[in-house]
Amino acid sequence: MIAKKETFISVMHNASAPTNWIHHHQGKFQIRYRPYTLQMNHVFTVASFSRTTTPVVLLELDFEGFTGYGEAAMPPYLGESQESVFGFLQQVDLSRFSSPFETADILAYVDALAPNNTAAKAAIDIALHDLIGKIMQQPFYKVWGLDSQKIPPTSFTIGIDTEAMIRQKVAEAGTYRMLKVKLGLETDKMIIETIRSVTDVPLCADVNQGWKDKYLALDMAGWLAERNVVFLEQPMPKDQAEDNAWLTARSPIPTIADEACQRLADVPALRGIYSGINIKLMKCTGMREAKQMAELARALDMKVMLGCMTETSCAISAAAQLAPLADWADLDGALLIGNDLFDGMKVHDGLCHLPERPGIGVIKKGD
Incomplete structure (x- = not known):
């Protein structure tokens, strides 16, 4: 073997x-x-x-x-x-x-x-x-009894970059109804102000544990909320649980656990520390546990975000099967690469469209 x-x-x-x-x-x-x-x-x-x-x-x-x-x-x-x-x-x-x-x-x-x-x-x-x-002979969202029309619009990710490149990236993402913005460095306000100079679409901010001080984090949460940022993803390091809970209690916008939330067993302890969780198939071992995490978060009255890594349309289409359970979707991983091997979930005008194919709905390009 x-x-x-x-x-x-x-x-x-x-x-x-x-x-x-x-x-x-x-x-x-x-x-x-x-x-x-x-x-x-x-x-x-x-x-x-x-x-x-x-x-x-x-x-x-x-x-x-x-x-x-x-x-x-x-x-x-x-x-x-x-x-x-x-x-x-x-x-x-x-x-x-x-x-x-x-x-x-x-x-x-x-x-x-x-x-x-x-x-x-x-x-x-x-x-x-x-x-x-x-x-x-069924798409998996139908096996689970889910409605594909309830998939939230997917965000498109804008990485940390220069002002000129941010403008270019935002222009390329012109059809998306929400942008996910990477923050966590000293350029945070420049990035948001650059984006706001060219578009007023809602934003979500992914700080990737970049803020270390809870007072700075709260100041930024207020500043971002005034600029139509709808939630903060992993604002501070995951091991600063008390600081994250302090922020969540005071923040004008929800906080979402990403690095702090890997698998199903992590979810109960995150209630009260964050407003919700970001589920990714690559963190939680796949579709079965991801669905269990979404259902548990709902039972705990927490928000659900469905995210991804940089992936082909294979893994993205798999995640999209359970996207009707999410408040927010961030399923742009296959759109960030130039050599996708699969045809699967498509994004039109920022909306996710699952193909009516069995399983996760993908075919290999050229088949």
Whole structure:
């Protein structure tokens, strides 16, 4: 079952190649996966780093003539890599299961194989849901009984940049009904004022833990609220729980936990510290747990934001299946890259449109 070492090395050295799949036959299932590198349309800068690429691993899961597509996306700051995903996937053995409909047992087994590795686990989860939807011949949002017309408009992300580049990025995002703005450095007010000089669309501010002082954070929250910023995402470091709770109690706009909220078990303790949570498939191991997180947040009277990493339309379309449960959607990851391999969810005039295809709704370009 384990791939030969020399095969693994040759694949890793050809990370954007269109072939070179690693195959595992596992009873009625077959898994294959390969690395791929996403190319960003612009340098992507947030409070703590900049990058121009995102490594991903593409996965396919076969069962009785059906194929489900999955993806692990690994922005380097999360600690996963193509090598770590390959190492995790080599441990997976689905031969003990007879059907993809053993979803809860399969995903519990996968989750228990090793701690962390959430993007690798998400790749299997997404492929499994895609496979099940194809067998049932239904889009997965319909399997869940959700209404695709209730998906909120997606924001489009404007990274930290120069005044000229911000103007260019805002112009490129002219059809979007909300912009997500990266903040957290000394240029925060310049960025907002530059955007406000060219558009009055609502904004959401993602600080990526960039503000360290609660009084500064509260001052900024008030200043931003006056400029039609509708919420703050992770305004201060996640380990400053008391400061974040202090801010949430006083802020004129909601606060959303991102880095502070990874998985389902994190959610209950965040009530009162933040107004809501940002759910991302790559943080929480995939669609199944993401839906559980959204439902739990709702039960706790918390807001729900559905986010993403830089991803192909595979993972983005998977997340979009549960977007009707969200107050806000930030599903622009595939729009930030120039080499998407899939056709899936489309954005028109800032609105998400799911294709009426089974599973997560994607097809490989060229198929």
